[in-house]
Amino acid sequence: METLFQQKASRYLLSVMLVYALLMATHKGEFWPLSIYPMFSQAGQPWTRALVRDVTNTPDSLKWQPTDFDELNGAPVALQDYGVDQIDFANFVSKTEDWNEKRRKALQKMFGREQIGNRELMVMKVHGRLVGRDSVVTKADPLMLVTSDTVYSLSGDTTKSKY
């Protein structure tokens, strides 16, 4: 009985391995729940994440200013208060190249119009990279200003808010 089970189990496992190899080879190593787990495989590469600041009370001249990470303008915004997953958010922001109408609306929908209220939320891209032998530099670039009515983007002069 055990021998028959062992033979069957081996055969089925081999079939599963073939399916696994085929799916990984044709889907860049990801087909949930199967994966080759490539996370953190490319070490030392610059990264881009995203965060949000409340710039409702920030002067217009500063709203669109790129800053170092420890000198961010505006007040902190906790995405968990809006029910937004921050990893999801960071990927949505960093991987979107064409900020068309659909994407802007999707961004606004993440926060929810009612939850935004009268606030002005500045979506920022944060970039990090290794510099020299022993330091990490992190900078933040304003990307989109989200209000309950509209999603604005910067155009032209970075010292003024043109939208």
Next chain:
Amino acid sequence: MLNRFISDLFQTQKPRTRGELWYFKLFELFVGIYVIKYAWEWANYIPRNSDVVLPLGMANYIDISFMFGETMPVINAVLITVLCIFSFFRIQFRWQYFLVLILLHFQFVARYSQGEIPHSMNMIGMSLFALALATFFFKKPWQVSRFTFGSVYFFVGLSYFSAAVSKLIGTGLFWFDGRHLWLWIAEKSTDILSRTGTFELNFLQELALQSIPIASAILLFGWLTEFAGAFVWSKKYRPYAITAIIGMHIGITLTMNIRFDAYVIELLIIGYPWDQLFDRYQSSFPKFRKLSILTSS
């Protein structure tokens, strides 16, 4: 050698005991609870999505916009819940767990369509896959149990080993350079600030940021542990390999603020011979024997 490998995975030399079946039902219960938990968590989140940024899995072939909105994710979650409960009590057709896996896959690709490729739910997904395979191919409870655990051991070992190899291919021998950890700590601190509005370094992060050798040692331990994941395939070394992997996950949580709750709980369940504990103490709980509905198909 191949025979030994298969025998270690599927425990073919082990005597059959009732404790083994109780242990398996506990594992199945754990997987079922997490499957239902994910189904509902994703159902609650999907209405926030309205566009596919990065298609994963079946979203590469099917327009999954029908999953967006309020209704479909909830219907899907209800179906997954009902099917899971029926499957647990073996009120099922042969490919019922496969159906649960497919439904959960759609829930996953709709939830994670915004660019993130998460892996923290893969362990539960793989376990569900193993249950689907076992209940499809086998009928006898001991066969279902052993094939499920064997497949899970196989996938767990393969996952960690392939993660280690990916690092070797992606970066090379110096992947464990401590400055790489600095960069990741900065990245994850941005994520925490984004999520909570505040961030403070913990003791281990401060220690790693003060010294390249310490940061390198942390990464090296993690990397070697991933390579050692292949020892999960060996019955003899499995508890040690799993203990090291759990230690690695705790280290990742402390250094990079990434939690793997489901992984750690599942590793605790599959890593140690709990069935022997059930066998030893079941005589103290004779009523357990009467609940045979749970351990028979």
